[in-house]
Amino acid sequence: MQRTDYLRISPERKAGIQRLAAELVAGRRVALSTHMNADGDGCGSESALARLLAQRGMPSRIVNPTPWPGLFDFLLGDAAVDDTARGSAALAGIDLLLVVDISDVKRLGNLTESVRRLTIPKIVIDHHIASDDPAGDIVLTDTTACATGELVYDLACELELEITPEIARSLYAAILTDTGGFRYSNTTPRSHAIAADLLSHGVDPEEMYQRVYASAPAGRVRLLAEVLSSLGVDERCGVAWLTMGAGSLERHGVRSEDLDGIVEHARSISGTRLALFFRDLGYGKVKISFRSTGDVDVNRFARGFGGGGHVKASGALVAGTLDEVRDRVVSEAKRFLGCSGAAG
Numbered sequence: 001m002q003r004t005d006y007l008r009i010s011p012e013r014k015a016g017i018q019r020l021a022a023e024l025v026a027g028r029r030v031a032l033s034t035h036m037n038a039d040g041d042g043c044g045s046e047s048a049l050a051r052l053l054a055q056r057g058m059p060s061r062i063v064n065p066t067p068w069p070g071l072f073d074f075l076l077g078d079a080a081v082d083d084t085a086r087g088s089a090a091l092a093g094i095d096l097l098l099v100v101d102i103s104d105v106k107r108l109g110n111l112t113e114s115v116r117r118l119t120i121p122k123i124v125i126d127h128h129i130a131s132d133d134p135a136g137d138i139v140l141t142d143t144t145a146c147a148t149g150e151l152v153y154d155l156a157c158e159l160e161l162e163i164t165p166e167i168a169r170s171l172y173a174a175i176l177t178d179t180g181g182f183r184y185s186n187t188t189p190r191s192h193a194i195a196a197d198l199l200s201h202g203v204d205p206e207e208m209y210q211r212v213y214a215s216a217p218a219g220r221v222r223l224l225a226e227v228l229s230s231l232g233v234d235e236r237c238g239v240a241w242l243t244m245g246a247g248s249l250e251r252h253g254v255r256s257e258d259l260d261g262i263v264e265h266a267r268s269i270s271g272t273r274l275a276l277f278f279r280d281l282g283y284g285k286v287k288i289s290f291r292s293t294g295d296v297d298v299n300r301f302a303r304g305f306g307g308g309g310h311v312k313a314s315g316a317l318v319a320g321t322l323d324e325v326r327d328r329v330v331s332e333a334k335r336f337l338g339c340s341g342a343a344g
């Protein structure tokens with residue numbers, strides 16, 4: 001019987017890692033950053049990289065555009081220092097910037113302009129569909145990677161760094177969350193092979209499940225109940241959507257990280273091809289999450305609203321009121337699906 005070595009790294013990816021490794025010089029001070037409202041992939045990749053860089057004699061700090069999510073506090077420990085509170089001032093005096101899980105520099109929010117102005121080497125490790133405005137010039141990107149954490153894992157292996165139990169937990173959190181618990185279409189034999197290796201390096205899968213998926217504050221479940229009551233469905237076209245008004249987070253005492261995965265409830269409805277979640281940010285802008293089932297390319301749809309991401313999971317920020325944006329985007333979605341009939 002022939003076995004496949006799923007952990008083998010493709011020559012292209014190896015070359016990308018080696019290009020990047022040339023910048024990983026001992027003594028250089030690094031700032032790590034990821035997108036606004038960091039998710040498990042962003043946080044896990046950052047906390048793993050902080051420890052991996054330390055093995056190469058590189059001190060690093062995490063400088064994110066929005067606060068580190070409490071849900072992922074357990075990944076930080078002593079080794080990964082969060083300097084986010086200092087804002088762009090924390091980028092002064094660094095020798096290298098390493099941005100993860102971002103294809104477009106604008107996803108760095110309030111750090112975007114400071115990052116553009118940096119003249120030091122800027123590295124991007126990412127698995128989103130490329131944009132024409134990346135956050136750096138040395139780019140390791142591969143849309144076939146299930147998570148940025150997969151690329152960080154490959155970097156660790158290729159550079160023969162040690163996968164400590166803390167690093168293994170961080171990378172597992174990255175892959176676990178970006179694959180929706182190994183359920184989304186980006187789940188591959190390789191995702192499972194890496195997860196297997198991470199278990200052998202000390203990850204306890206039940207502990208990870210409890211920390212990531214079973215540690216919700218009661219407010220998150222109450223908010224979920226409220227958001228679910230907003231459900232709209234067009235069964236004929238296969239579109240389902242959820243909305244959340246401004247101020248709901250505050251009212252339930254929860255944070256934006258508590259919204260992660262909420263759009264999946266719309267996607268879970270039988271026959272749904274395109275699911276949407278509209279969140280009123282309260283200052284004339286609505287954040288939209290797009291998810292799809294089957295061959296619907298929501299990256300292409302989201303591009304029409306200035307957003308993007310992945311083929312089956314994308315986002316956009318649109319100006320307007322919640323009702324206006326929802327009505328417009330839902331009817332655009334029906335048209336996008338070739339279902340713009342009069343009854344639509």
Ligand SMILES: [Mn+2]
Nearest residue numbers: 041101148178
């Ligand atoms: Mn990701």
